[in-house]
Amino acid sequence: MSAHQGGTELDLSWISKIQVNQPAVLRRAEQIQARRPVKKEWQAAWLLKAVTFIDLTTLAGDDTPSNIQRLCYKAKYPIREDLLKALNMHDKGITTAAVCVYPARVCDAVKALKAAGCDIPVASVATGFPAGQTHLKTRLEEIRLAVEDGASEIDVVINRTLVLTGQWEALYDEIRQFRKACGEARLKTILATGELGSLTNVYKASMIAMMAGSDFIKTSTGKETVNATFPVAIVMLRAIRDFFWKTGNKVGFKPAGGIRSAKDSLAWLSLIKEELGDEWLKPELFRIGASTLLADIERQIYHHVTGRYAAYHDLPMS
16 A cells, blocks of 8 residues: 555645635536536446446445445456456456445455455445544544454544534544554545535635545545535545645545446546546545446446346346
């Protein structure tokens, strides 16, 4: 794993004057959504690329060792072998970027991936996911236990109250402590942007999270009523760009929640390409948090190869 983005000292003068121009952001978002999708002959290649950015996720109350095992198998073999052969991509080692589970399921995922003989990382949500409304002591302990169980990436949630009440210093200190508790694990910080009140707050929270040492900033838990949207993404990506210009540190971006169709995934890839450039289009700096997206991508690839749409039983979960 590459060295962590170490963060910077807290510098509130960076963010105190920020006011996000909402109409301009909304115009840009509309522009992106109106774009034509990628040309047909390039579509399969872009969809396979999208697969390699997916954090294949299950965060359900009824998760069991056997459905974690199925998830891990699907992460290792995301697209049916015969379809990859038809595209001459069967020997390229295409897998998802990670699997993402609750802390109590990390052991199951580590075990299943080890049995499958692959080194796909296990990401665990933590810090009182999804609301983040538990004591700091237990939130930090949750990170440490997940890392002990073998998680090499931790998706933490911030305490939204601190953003809504403008307690930027306290937010910085909490995320600093999350960073420390992660040790060698990659820190992905979920801002839960649907609950932050304004795009200006989204920018400020993004900046604080990066200053505090987050390796990634992530839009949502997937449990809020509003999840990954383009306006929010544009603001977060501009913050990532500003932070890079000021510090030379590259921070990753992860949209999550509501990204279900292959077409959506292509729009997200082109947004990253336009806003941050090709160097961000790699799993070290871009992920998509999703559970049902992979099935639609596989369905579109099936159509690309065979010229017809698959019946549900043609492409089972694993």
